Every structure is written in C-alpha cells, then in structure tokens.
Amino acid sequence: MGIIGEWIRRLGYLLRRGAREEELRREMEAHRAMLQEPRAFGNTLRLREEARDAWGWGWLDDLARDTRLAWRTLRRSPAFALTAIVTLALGIGATGAIFTLVRSVLLRPLPFPDPDALYVISYASPGPAWLYPGMSDRGYLDFRGANRTLESVATFSAAESTMTGAGNATRVSGAAVTTDFFRVLGVDAAIGRTFGPEDDQSGDGRVVLIADGLWRRHFGADPLFVNKTVVLNGVPHRVVGVLPPGFSYPADAAYWIPLTVRINPNLGFMRPVIGRVKAGVTGEQAAADLDVWVRSLPLDPNRPRDLVAQVTPLHEAMVRDVRLPVLVFGSAVVLVLVIVCANVMHLLLMRAVSRRQEIATRLALGGSRVRVVRQFLAEGALLSLAGGSVGAGVAFLGGPALLSLIPPGRLPVDIAVRADGWVLAFTAGLSVCTALVVGLAPIVQISGDSPYVALRGGTASATRQSHRLRHALVISELALTLVLLVGAGLLVRSVIGLRSVPLGFTPGRVMTMTIDLPVTRYPKAEQATTLHSRLLQSLSASPGVLSVAAVNWLPLGDMVSWGDVQAEDRPDLAGKYNATKVAVSPDYFRTIGIRLLRGRPFTEADLPGRPPVAIVSESVARRLWPGVDPSGRRMALVDRPKPEDWLTVVGVVEDVRQGGFRSAPTHAVYQPYVQVTNRYFVGYMTFLVRTHGDPLQVAPTMRTALARIDEDEAPRSLATLETVVDRTVAEPQFHARVLTLFSLVALLLAAIGIYGVLASAVLERRSEIGVRMALGADRTSVIRMILSHTLRLTAIGITIGLAGSLAAADAIASLLFGVTPTDTATFVIAVGVLLGAAVVAAVVPARRAARLDPITVLRAE
C-alpha cells in the first residue's frame, strides 16, 4: 500500500507541477519574511529546484531539456537531419514491410481453433518431400479406422465448377471434402450447418456449402439462402450453409461438396489428408502411430516397400513453398538495415568531429561528460524516432504492396498479409534499437578526447578510436553490400537462364481460352469434340484472326498427362516408355508456331472413322526410331492395343517444354482430337487464336463464341500465350526484383558511406596534403593517395564479403536455375560493381583534395 500511495502522490505532483511550485514559492517567501535577516535565506530558485527533486521527477526534466536541446541543434542543420531521417525511414520501413510478410506468412497462427493440433498426414518413400503429400483412398480408409492418436481425420480434393443460375455462368473454385472436414478444422457455419454424416451416405450428395465471399458477391448476402439451389456443372445442389467470412481452405475454395471415399479397383486417387490430434498428443506421437500402421500394411507389389510416415503441421505444409523466399527477404532486409545504421552512425560521428571544439569548450568549462553523452543520445533518439515514425508508415503501406507483387497462387490464400499491432511494436522496437546504436557512435569520439588537445588543434580532427570505428563501418557496409549483390546477381542470372530456354514455339500475338467441360453435362468424348469443332469454326470466322487451334495440354499450362507408349517394331520398349499424349486440332502446330520437321501436319481429313494418325516429337522419334524416318510406322498409346488402337505416324515436330522451363524437353505424341475416344483427353481443352493485332482484343469474341454454343459454360481462364509463359517465370523474377532492389539501396548507402569517410579524411588531412603539395607533390599523386585509401578499404570489405556471399549463395541454392551458387561470372560482376561504386564515390573527395591550394591551407594553420 505504502509504495503505491507514494507513487500516486508523486504522479499528483507531476500532473499539477505548476500549482505545486507556486505553493513552494509562496511558502518560501513567507519563510523569508519571518527571518530577521531575509538575505540569509538562499537563492529561492535554487532552493525550489532542490526541493522539487524530492518529487522524483528530475530525470523527466532532464529528458525534456535534452530533447529540446537536441531538437534545436538538429533544426540548425536540416540537411544532416533530413538525410539521417530519410535513411533511417527507408531502413526501418523496409524491415517493417518484410516483417509484415514474415509475420503474416510464417508467424501468425492459422485462423482455426487450436491450429497447432492440425497436421497433414501422408506416407512417402524417403527422400525429398513430395510436392503434394497424400494418401491413397485405400490407405485413407484403413488409417482412419486404425489410428489411435487423431481425434478426427478428413481428406479432400480441389475442384472447379461452372456455376449457373445466378447471373452469367461463372467458374468457381471449390473442394470436395469428406464430411469430417469442418470438424477437423474446427470451423462452424455462419448460417445453416456444415456437413454431417447424413450428407455422406445418403446417396446423391447434392448438397453444398458456400463461402462468405461468393454468397455476398453472387447471392446478395441473401439471409434466407439455406435450402435454396445452386447449379454446379449443370447439377442442382441444395445449400445447407454459409461459412464465416475469411474461411477458404483449401486454397481459394468458394464452395464445398461432400466427398465419399470408396474403393474403386480401377481408379485410385491420392489425396491430401488432414487430421486433428487428440488433446495432449504431439506430432511425433502421431507420426510414430502412423509409422506403426505403415509397417503393418500387407505387402503390395504396387507399393514401394520403404514407405515412411510423414506428419507435417498444417501451417508448415501450407507455407512450405514460400518459406525460403520469405526468409531470404528477411535476411536481406536485415543486412540493409545494418548498412542504414552504419551510415547514420557515420553521419553522427562526422558531426561529432565537426563539433569537437564546441564539446571541448563545454568540458573545459566544467560541463559534465554525462550531459554531453546524453545529448548525443537524445539526438540519435530524435532521429530514430522520426525515422521510425515515417518508417512505420512505409511498413504499413509497403507490406500489403509487397504482397500484391507476389505472383498469385503462391501464398495460401487464407493467410492475409496485413500490418497489425505486432508490426507496429516491431518497428517501434527497431527504432529504439537504432536510436541506441546510432546515438552511441559519437561517444566513441568524445571519450578519449582531451579538451586540451581539441582546443589547441585548429582543425577538426578525429580521435584514433573514431577513425577505427569509421573504417570498420565502411568495411562492413561494403562486405554486406557484396553479399546482397551476389545474391541478387545469382537470382537475376537464374531468370535470364529461364528466359533463354528455347520454348519451341512463338508466344507472341496468341490469345488462349481454356475450358473444362464437366462430365455431368458432357459424359461422352464425341459430345465434347462436337463443341470444340463448333467453337473452332466460329472463332475462325471472327475478324482479325489469322488462325485458330485447340490443344488439351497447353505447353507450360497447368495440366499434363503421361502414359505408356509403344511402337509396333520396338516390342523391347513396351511398358518401359512414357510420353505425354496431346490431342490437337489440325492447325495447332501452325498456330502456336511449333516447327514441323518431317512428314505432314494433321488435316481436316483426319476424321473419326478415317485411319488413326499420330505426329511424334523429335525426342520420341529419336528414342523409338533412331536414325530412321518414323513416317508410316505404327504405335499405340494404350497398354494392350486392339487392332483399331494402332496409330500411323505421319510427321515429326520440334520438341516443346510441356511442363515448364525447369523440365527437360517433353517426349510427346500428338493425335487429332477428333480421333480421341477417351473422354478424359478431350474434356479439358485450350483454344488458341493467332491475331493480326493485340491478342487481348479477341478475348470478348472468344467468350461470346463459347456462350453462343453453350450459355451454361464459362471459360476456366482467358490469357495471352505470353502471359502463360511469363507466369512460369513470375516467381523467380519476383525474388530477383526484390533482392535487386535491396542490393541497389545497399550499394547507394555504401557509396555514400565511402564518400563520407573520404570527404572527412580529406578535410582532416588538409594540412598534410598542403605540405606535400608545397614540397612538390603533384595533383596526380594526391588523387592516387586518396584512391589507394579507397581501394584498401574496399579490398578488405570485398574479402570479408566474399566469405559471406559464399554462405548466402549456398542458402539460396534451391531458388537458382541454370547457375551454380559459386558462379564465377556473378561473383566477378558483383565485385566489379562494388569496386566501381567505391571509385565513383571517391572521385569527388579526391578531386577536392587535388584542388587544394597549399598556400591557403598552410596559412590557415
């Protein structure tokens, strides 16, 4: 009680200081009046100050005084203050923005109750993690019954549908989920209910859950939405509930339909499995349980024998792809911040040198060193707080802006990037740290300086410690900049490497539209191909169109399919050779620009019922018929071909990279789509239109052409072929851009740092230079002296930086393409750029030194 009461009273004194001081003054006046000799009463002002100290707020007064003084000093040199503040704001802002990203992606828990209990469960052969960990249907059903550590388990597969009945037909993403899905995640419906066991076995499964966003956008947030009907792929579904705002998992799902997992001996799926562990069970225990089960599986010739259990926290599984880039950005921005601090420290240090005489005078007149130190700290604090406030603004705007630069589809969508209190606290903490670091720098200058020497020495000169510190600062700036330059250089070279991979086709002036016909409305291959033919006909009649074509697996698209291929005269390779099977329209090769190397392209005469034909890619021809013309040879794309399954090869085309830049040229066998009888190969189709002018102008034409043929279908995507190509390098390009930006900022700061060191060195060595020149040194030798100073510093910086660069390059190795982490050219270029910047920064001070007039300098001494 006592201590609390005391603090409350103290606070009262602080809040009503004016009144309290007035009271003290009146009291002392009264006292003085009562004395016989009033003069004996001391200086009332001083007495009052002493009495006031008892309230315990002296430090606050000191702080205010220091701050006021610092403010006034800074206002007198606005250029210095502005430079320091802008530099700090950039550093703190960039760090805050990246922290926003780190926090949103890696640190913030998933928006589900008790998210740490959620795991992705799979088994796989040992080795690198699978891109899409999952379990087979049989495995899922067995494990669901056998496991002892999980409270609930669910599986799902992503889906996409055309939604009709609410305005124009639209494509929406969704998911088919087992009925326990929402129980696992712990999410309940905002309106209506989520799935229950009755939705699973009751047969038709024609119920649907709708995401909040879709409900608002397309159904006007209808409060009586439950039990209404939504048509997906032509099938009416009864709405049972609407999920709460912000919920979308997996990825950007906007609707959910029930999934019933049944064992189908002919068709097996691998699906992701998620589970919630029982209270008190750890991920390791769940993994051990899964492992026991995996080992108990009966031997199956179709399954690898060395399967191991993989139990990954859901959050980790969701951010796995973005984890490394985000960490790389984080490290890079910390390097930039260190450079920023070094630069501002350096600025303050130079100021301390130029104020050396002022400080020496204060010390000589009995000013306390502590006060001087406090004042420098106050200046550092003011600068950092100003920089930090601006920086917080930069962070709040920059974080989300950074997100918008991230190529779509790379972040788990339900992880929204936004700045929050943590980001604010982080930037505030950062400002305080920089204030301390930056403010401490000048103290090195004052300590060890004797006022006597400072007052006698006419020119501003720095102490030995401050020299050493300044050199260390510049050297570390150079070293860190080299690390950033090398990192950025390697990423840029990767992008250039990706870009220079021969595509095998010419993407300019081609518009693409992809459709995905639902099996519910187009159950047979002929129904799909009829639509394709009508669409091609309609498109080719449109104005401005040079040629039109269709292909099921567009190169660099998101779909690809592989299967067994056998040649009639190569029985030795039967069952041992895989290729992708592409269905195309006759004009495909001409439209996309794939060169025909031999034989003929497909023609309108290659109809169903006519002899089935195929065109093979160069790589297939080389593999199956090395050194021979494959024309006229026969091949089959199915396991046990019947007589009508044999295709006659009519031509050879150039290789194309179906799977993306990183993959090898794809072995491909092309077929006319009208001759394809398996519906799976023709339900999904991309239409290409090569145009005279801007390909985007035909986009509306393509959309209406589809709507005229089937108004209940909508394009899955519409994009120029160039966009499709760009998308595949978007991510490395984004990494390279961010790192390049950081390294350029670092380079600029390092150059400013070098300039500062040399400029002050020239100032300090003015008399030395003057003497040298008076003794006959010419301008060239003065310039050489300054440059060799620069090169000495740079050489040390580069040596240290190279070691750091090697480590950093190794850390980002998995982000690189077509370039090794120790790529000599990149290192040479980075070192060259840094040297160049150092020399450029040295030119101005060197010329200034060379232009010194020895007479003026020596007279000033």
Place this chain on the structure above:
Amino acid sequence: MPRDAGLPPGTLMMLVLRVLTTQPLHGYAIAQRLHQLSREELSVEEGSLYPALQKLLVKGWVRAAWRESESGRQVREYRITASGRRQLDAEMAEYRRTASAIGWLLDEA
C-alpha cells in the same frame, strides 16, 4: 552560531517528524524548534529543510495545509500523519539501538 551541522538526510526527516509530534508547525517554526530543542547546537538550512519536507509529503508521513498565523500571515503548516508516527517510532527504535551499540563500542573498545 554554527550553521547546518551536516545531518544525514534521513536523520533530518526523523527530527522534523519528532518536532511535529507535539503540534503542527510551518517551515520557519520547524527550523526554530529544531534549533531550540537541540539547545542551539543544530541549525537547519532552508536548502536542506525544504527538500526534506517535500520528501515527507511524498512519503505521506506529513500533511500540509495553509493557515493564517497569529501575525496575520499565510503560512503552510505541516501535521504528522498516522503513518508518519509509525515511521518515527520505527526510526527512533532503530536509532536508539544503533546509538547505544556505537556507545558501547566506543566505551568498551
């Protein structure tokens, strides 16, 4: 007369509390009383008295109020509080213990 005897700050606070136990006093009167009661051995400077009084106020051991003195002057009068009395008792006990210990030591050694 000798000015300030260089009392330790804590001791001065204890002495002020002691003179206030008999009656409420203003600053000048406190200085007077300290001087008289110490048989003119001690004299407190204003520079020490007022910080000590402020400290006592902050600690809550005394309370102050403005009042008109007999001479018609506005004076600020200090009055000891209950917690002030407890503090004084504790400090006096402590002082006596230390003083007698020092006394024994000086006599015996």
